[in-house]
Structures are given as C-alpha cells and as structure tokens.
Amino acid sequence: MFRIYNKIRRTGKVTEPFRIDDDQVAELGTACQKEIARYFSGSLAIRMVDAGSCNGCELEMHAVNNSFYDIERFGIHFVASPRHADLLLVTGVVSRHMQEALKRTYAATPSPKLVVAMGDCAGHGGEFGESYASCGPVSNVIPVDAIIPGCPPTPIQLMQGILQLLQKK
Amino acid sequence: MTPVVRGQVVEFKDHLAAMGIVAEELSPLAGITAQLKLQTADWGKAARVAAQQRFRWSAIWGDHQSPDIEIKALFFGTDGHLLLQTNVPEKSAELASHTPFYVAASRPERYLHDMFGVTFTDNHDSRRWGRHQAWAETDFPLLESFPVGGFPAKETPPDSGYPFEPVAGAGVYEIPVGPVHAGIIEPGHFRFQALGENILRLEERLGYVHKGIEKIAVGRDLAGLIRLAGRVSGDSTVAHSWAACQAVERALQISPPPRASALRAILAERERIANHLGDIGAICNDVGFAFAQYQMSRLRELWQRQNQQLTGHRLLMDSLCPGGVTVDLDQSSMIAMREEIVQLRTEIEELLPLLLEYPSLQDRLSDYAILSPETAEQLGAVGYVGRASQLADDLRRDAPYPPYHELKIKVPVFSTGDLTKRLRVRGEEILISLDLLVKLLRAIPSGPLVTSFSLPNHEIEGIGLVEGWRGETLAYLRLDEQGRVVRYFPRDPSWLTWQALELMLDGVIVPDFPVCNKSVNGSYAGHDL
Numbered sequence: 001m002f003r004i005y006n007k008i009r010r011t012g013k014v015t016e017p018f019r020i021d022d023d024q025v026a027e028l029g030t031a032c033q034k035e036i037a038r039y040f041s042g043s044l045a046i047r048m049v050d051a052g053s054c055n056g057c058e059l060e061m062h063a064v065n066n067s068f069y070d071i072e073r074f075g076i077h078f079v080a081s082p083r084h085a086d087l088l089l090v091t092g093v094v095s096r097h098m099q100e101a102l103k104r105t106y107a108a109t110p111s112p113k114l115v116v117a118m119g120d121c122a123g124h125g126g127e128f129g130e131s132y133a134s135c136g137p138v139s140n141v142i143p144v145d146a147i148i149p150g151c152p153p154t155p156i157q158l159m160q161g162i163l164q165l166l167q168k169k
Numbered sequence: 170m171t172p173v174v175r176g177q178v179v180e181f182k183d184h185l186a187a188m189g190i191v192a193e194e195l196s197p198l199a200g201i202t203a204q205l206k207l208q209t210a211d212w213g214k215a216a217r218v219a220a221q222q223r224f225r226w227s228a229i230w231g232d233h234q235s236p237d238i239e240i241k242a243l244f245f246g247t248d249g250h251l252l253l254q255t256n257v258p259e260k261s262a263e264l265a266s267h268t269p270f271y272v273a274a275s276r277p278e279r280y281l282h283d284m285f286g287v288t289f290t291d292n293h294d295s296r297r298w299g300r301h302q303a304w305a306e307t308d309f310p311l312l313e314s315f316p317v318g319g320f321p322a323k324e325t326p327p328d329s330g331y332p333f334e335p336v337a338g339a340g341v342y343e344i345p346v347g348p349v350h351a352g353i354i355e356p357g358h359f360r361f362q363a364l365g366e367n368i369l370r371l372e373e374r375l376g377y378v379h380k381g382i383e384k385i386a387v388g389r390d391l392a393g394l395i396r397l398a399g400r401v402s403g404d405s406t407v408a409h410s411w412a413a414c415q416a417v418e419r420a421l422q423i424s425p426p427p428r429a430s431a432l433r434a435i436l437a438e439r440e441r442i443a444n445h446l447g448d449i450g451a452i453c454n455d456v457g458f459a460f461a462q463y464q465m466s467r468l469r470e471l472w473q474r475q476n477q478q479l480t481g482h483r484l485l486m487d488s489l490c491p492g493g494v495t496v497d498l499d500q501s502s503m504i505a506m507r508e509e510i511v512q513l514r515t516e517i518e519e520l521l522p523l524l525l526e527y528p529s530l531q532d533r534l535s536d537y538a539i540l541s542p543e544t545a546e547q548l549g550a551v552g553y554v555g556r557a558s559q560l561a562d563d564l565r566r567d568a569p570y571p572p573y574h575e576l577k578i579k580v581p582v583f584s585t586g587d588l589t590k591r592l593r594v595r596g597e598e599i600l601i602s603l604d605l606l607v608k609l610l611r612a613i614p615s616g617p618l619v620t621s622f623s624l625p626n627h628e629i630e631g632i633g634l635v636e637g638w639r640g641e642t643l644a645y646l647r648l649d650e651q652g653r654v655v656r657y658f659p660r661d662p663s664w665l666t667w668q669a670l671e672l673m674l675d676g677v678i679v680p681d682f683p684v685c686n687k688s689v690n691g692s693y694a695g696h697d698l
C-alpha cells in the first residue's frame with residue numbers, strides 16, 4: 001500500500017493546461033467549461049458510438065481521459081447510455097450492419113442533442129467510403145452538427161472540435 | 170500438460186501419401202515452407218492428417234477466378250507454414266469442413282460461405298457469420314460479378330432473427346449486450362445465458378463493423394492498398410501494413426533495405442509496447458484498480474507523444490510503404506528514444522511487481538477465467554492469449570523474417586492460462602520489446618529507406634506473415650499485371666482468440682465479463698473486415 005502511495009506522490013501532477021498552439025496560448029478546456037456552463041448546466045455528457053471505425057479514433061478518445069488531458073475536469077464526461085447523453089460522438093463510416101443501431105442510439109438520446117462526427121471516416125467516408133457494406137459518412141444516416149477531421153484526430157483536436165461546436169451554438 | 174510438439178511441414182506430403190492421398194507439390198510462395206494442391210475430395214481428410222501432426226490451424230480464404238473458386242488454408246508446424254489449396258467450381262461450391270478436426274475453422278468457414286457461397290458440408294454450424302442483413306442470402310460479395318456498391322436497401326434492418334443457441338433450465342435467463350456497449354469500445358453483441366450471477370454460456374455475435382475491406386481493396390494501386398491495410402485495425406496499423414508490404418515484396422521478389430527492416434521492427438515493437446501498456450491499465454481498471462489505469466495510461470501517452478515526434482503520427486500510421494519505410498530516425502531522435510527506453514523500463518520494473526504482489530488485485534485475477542492449455546491448442550490461440558496457456562508460437566522466433574532472424578527473441582510462456590498470466594505475458598513482453606529496441610538501435614544499419622522496384626507485366630501473388638502485438642498477422646495478395654489489387658485478404662490474429670473468450674468463462678460471474686474481455690482484447694474491426 002505504501003509503495004502505491006509513494007508512487008502516486010512521486011508521479012505528482014502531470015495534467016496540462018490546454019494550449020491551442022504556441023502563439024495562441026488559450027486555455028481550451030476553460031473555454032469549453034464556460035460554454036458548457038452556459039448550455040448544459042455545467043456538465044456535458046458524451047455517448048460514443050463506433051459505427052464502423054478501425055478503432056484508431058477510439059484510442060484517442062480514451063486518451064482524452066488520461067491524466068494529461070483529463071477532460072472530465074472541464075465537465076465533459078463519457079456516459080454509458082444514450083439516455084444520459086447530451087452529445088453523440090460517432091466514429092467510423094456507418095457500416096450497414098450498424099445503421100439501425102446508430103439510428104436507435106440517436107433516437108434514444110434526449111433532445112436537445114448534438115452529434116459530432118469524429119475522424120475522416122465519420123466526417124467524409126475516409127478510407128472506406130460507401131459500398132455494399134458501408135453507408136459512408138455519419139451524415140448519410142443521422143444529422144451531424146460538427147465534423148472533427150483527422151485520422152484519427154489527436155486528443156487536442158478532439159477537444160478543439162467540441163469547443164468550436166459549443167461556441168457556434 | 171507437456172508443451173505441444175508439432176510435426177514437420179516438409180513431411181506432410183508423405184503423411185498424406187500414407188493415407189492414400191495424392192497431393193501435387195507446388196513451388197511454395199516465398200515465406201511458406203511447403204505448398205500442396207489437393208483434390209477437392211481430399212480437403213477434409215488432409216485436415217485430419219494435419220491435426221494428427223498437431224499443426225496449428227491458422228487461416229482459410231477464397232479467391233474467385235471464374236469459373237472456379239480457389240480455396241487456400243494455412244497451417245503451422247515446427248518448421249514453418251504449410252499452405253494447402255484446392256479448387257471448387259463456382260456453380261456447385263461444396264467442400265468438406267476442417268471443423269471436425271479444428272474448432273478454429275468454424276467461423277472462418279462460415280465467413281467464407283457468406284462471402285463466396287462455398288458450402289462446408291460437415292461444419293455442424295451452418296449459420297451466417299459475416300453477413301447480417303446488408304446483402305441477401307443468395308448474394309456473395311467477393312464473387313467477381315458482385316458490384317462493390319452492392320444492392321443495398323435504403324435502410325438495412327438489424328439482424329434480429331439471428332438464431333442464438335438457446336440454453337434452457339429452471340432459472341436460466343438471457344442477457345443481450347451490444348452492439349453499442351457502455352464504454353469506449355468497438356461494437357459487437359454478446360449473448361449471455363446466466364443462472365443467478367454465474368455465466369452458463371456466452372455466445373459472441375460479431376460482424377457489426379464489416380466495411381467490405383476485401384472488396385474495396387480490389388483495383389487499388391499499391392499505395393492505396395497499404396493505406397487500407399494500415400486501417401484494418403487501428404491499434405495494429407504497423408502489423409497489418411507490414412504484413413501487406415511483405416506480401417507485395419515477396420510477390421515482387423525484392424527485399425527492403427536493411428535499414429528499413431530495422432525501422433519496421435522498431436515501429437512494430439513500439440506498437441506492441443503501447444498496446445500492452447494500455448491493456449495492463451485497462452485490465453486492472455476493470456476490477457476497480459484505478460491506480461494502474463492512471464499510471465499505465467500516463468506511460469502510454471508519453472510513448473504516443475514520442476511516436477508523434479519520431480514519425481509524425483501518434484499511432485504510427487502510414488509509416489511503411491512497399492519496399493521500405495516512409496520515416497527515418499536521425500541522431501537526435503535516437504538519443505531521445507534511448508532515454509525514453511531507460512525511463513519506461515525503470516517505471517515498468519517498479520510498477521509490475523507492485524501489481525503482481527498487490528493482494529486485492531491478485532485476489533480478483535488469479536486462478537480466474539482460465540483458458541486451459543488443451544482448449545488453447547484446439548483453438549490454435551496465438552499471441553498473449555496462447556502464451557498464457559502454454560502455446561508459445563511467435564513468428565519472430567519460429568518463422569523469422571528480417572531483422573528478427575538476427576535477433577534472439579525471448580517468448581514468455583505460462584501454463585495456467587488465468588487472467589493474471591495474460592496480464593503477466595504483456596508485462597514481460599514490454600520488457601523484452603524494450604531490450605529489442607535497445608539492440609535494434611545499437612545496430613541500426615545505414616543506407617537507403619526504400620528498395621525501388623518495377624512491376625512485372627504479369628500477375629503475381631504473395632503472402633505476408635508477421636508477429637503483430639496480438640499475434641500472427643497474415644496478408645494474402647494477388648496483383649494484376651498493372652500492379653493493381655485483385656485479391657487482398659488480411660487475417661487478424663483476433664480470429665484465433667475471440668473464441669477463447671467464450672471458453673474461459675467457467676465459474677465467472679456476469680459483472681466480471683468486461684475484465685475477461687479486456688484480457689483477450691480481440692479486435693472487432695480486424696475481425697469484421
């Protein structure tokens with residue numbers, strides 16, 4: 001037990017302020033937080049849906065929860081059910097085998113709701129496009145409020161994308 | 170149980186002859202030890218002989234060359250890979266199944282049926298596997314005549330009529346889970362039959378993220394193929410693109426320059442380490458030990474940032490190309506990498522014992538969710554799943570390709586097959602990979618990054634086989650005279666481990682399923698294609 005506490009103490013705090021880039025030192029997270037306070041009573045609940053991704057986008061979605069980004073400190077958290085969600089974060093092209101599941105998830109999310117297409121696949125079809133097996137980008141299946149480009153988007157790009165959408169609202 | 174002693178692939182033809190089976194010996198594809206062509210009628214019997222030799226069943230795939238469909242199946246013996254092939258007419262495509270001798274063949278055969286219309290006569294399970302409702306039962310997407318756009322309905326209905334095997338009994342109830350799960354995870358369906366908290370049976374239903382990768386590969390040029398291969402499974406982008414590049418290079422009879430091979434191995438070991446770090450954290454997190462999750466995800470993030478520095482991509486995507494690599498290491502990044510290796514080693518050497526000795530964690534992981542060595546062998550389990558259950562296959566050591574043929578590869582093996590062992594294999598593999606990285610950096614050859622090549626004016630085929638972080642990763646490739654893809658088949662190692670998850674749940678309770686799932690961590694994308 002002591003070794004664990006000791007390790008925690010020595011690791012210290014690694015969480016970073018968000019910087020959009022070097023000359024524009026904006027605290028992205030804090031900006032998000034303000035918008036979230038305005039529209040969502042301080043907390044934005046995200047339900048993710050992998051509609052046909054390669055799993056690359058999911059890895060970066062995990063990363064925003066690590067101690068460096070710790071997205072939860074800005075009131076953004078991932079929830080288990082669409083019924084608890086304000087925002088659907090969708091990755092991948094929509095495979096035809098996931099079409100109905102995505103539509104039902106969308107229907108189960110209470111209004112007002114936002115949909116963000118994360119990554120080039122979800123946004124424009126990416127490497128997989130439309131085919132006998134794929135409906136193509138998310139907007140072919142449910143209405144999309146914002147697209148975050150990248151393959152996959154980095155954790156910072158993901159944060160930025162969510163903020164831009166909130167500011168646009 | 171003593172470790173598996175397999176027969177020799179080179180002697181297989183004689184073993185067949187002893188059973189009265191005449192096989193035509195083909196000159197094997199590069200990287201394969203022996204390749205035999207069989208009469209259609211001998212297909213099932215050959216699998217019996219292979220099973221007697223205790224060969225590991227590895228893969229099966231089809232290739233439509235009208236009016237025939239060519240079927241190839243891959244096995245692994247002590248001296249490397251055996252490739253069997255036969256032809257069935259497209260009009261009455263029927264073949265004996267390998268499932269009476271190899272459980273692992275069942276789902277791949279069902280998938281092959283859904284894609285090509287080949288019926289495997291004595292596979293007791295004739296249910297669809299890859300197909301849900303996106304195409305008709307009478308359509309087969311990988312036949313040449315099937316258009317890539319298919320004939321989709323505007324709305325594809327869910328596959329709600331899929332016949333799960335029922336379990337009956339007083340108090341038995343069913344829990345359907347997915348395709349949309351509760352966490353940040355890929356989609357798939359799990360059907361549990363439970364009694365109280367105990368799982369009586371789990372049946373997996375995959376195929377939700379089938380994107381038609383094999384079909385959309387057709388007609389691509391080599392650059393397009395490698396981009397696609399790098400996205401078969403995002404966490405295995407190096408493994409799949411290496412396998413595909415190797416298939417191209419072997420087909421063209423070229424080899425990448427020594428520096429490129431070394432860099433590929435550096436990338437592959439980096440990928441292995443990143444994923445193992447993530448998995449160790451996630452396994453612990455699934456039993457509520459958040460400390461490990463925070464530590465491991467911190468280390469993983471640092472590692473990914475270094476990936477970004479070295480290659481411009483946090484997941485290492487698009488770092489390989491046919492003939493070589495697209496990235497290089499300069500002096501300063503090699504120094505940075507050496508420092509990073511020392512640092513990670515120190516942290517892992519501190520953290521691993523801490524996890525393995527921590528009683529409340531071990532209480533949850535030890536002697537639980539056991540995959541017995543016998544079951545593992547029947548499934549031909551690969552990677553860390555196999556190694557935790559005494560199956561020590563590792564292509565880097567057992568069927569080596571440059572640069573591993575010059576390196577000594579240690580493979581950690583355990584025999585009890587429980588959750589802790591699947592965690593320990595990962596931990597030890599991180600340390601072994603760190604050693605390999607040090608060696609690779611020390612001896613990195615100078616020279617060009619790409620071997621240039623010209624395309625021959627005829628059709629060529631090749632096979633790539635590399636040890637990805639999940640295990641044996643395969644790419645089969647046939648190119649036309651302009652170098653365009655006619656057939657690309659990537660076989661993710663997950664095909665050989667997903668079933669293990671179903672068979673390790675004896676005595677496991679429903680709330681512990683996520684940690685079992687994490688310990689296997691099959692790729693949905695890599696499996697569904």
Ligand code: SF4
Binds near residue numbers: 091118127152
């Ligand atoms: S955008 Fe890239 S990383 Fe994301 S799912 Fe598509 S291929 Fe994978």
